[in-house]
Amino acid sequence: MADLDDLLNELTAELDDDPDPRSPVRPLPSNIPSRFAPKEQIPVSALQKKCSPVFLSGSMTAVGLGSHSSPRSCDKLICLACDCRVVSFDNYQWTDDVDYLFLRNNYPDYSRLQCHLRPRRGSRAYACQCQHQSAIETRKVGVNLVSSGLKWTCTSHPIV
């Protein structure tokens, strides 16, 4: 408990030093915990950022953190409806007869999903356990795709 004692001593010393003649306002007790906050901050290397907006793109577009100036295809999507990570398959598109039960029974195993995946150059096929989408051009999730009702959102990307 040496660290805690040090902190308490330091805290007491600080309070004893007060008031500082240059600052007539005494610090309130509620300000004290904030003095220790920097020690609990997340290291810079662990910072995460979410796509804004979230893009789905064809296989020719790079994956990663997307923004208006850099519309990359998000590869950290999660479905808010089924709580599953969204998987994607480059150069494939879904056949028209994919349904909820098929995804539920076969997600996320490619060898089981491939019977409804058709090779298509430049396309990227996305799926969670309840929804699917094929993309060739870059589109925003929840903006251009509102009518499709996609419940996919970015979970955030580590900032290098």
Ligand SMILES: [Zn+2]
């Ligand atoms: Zn993202």
Ligand SMILES: [Zn+2]
């Ligand atoms: Zn889902």
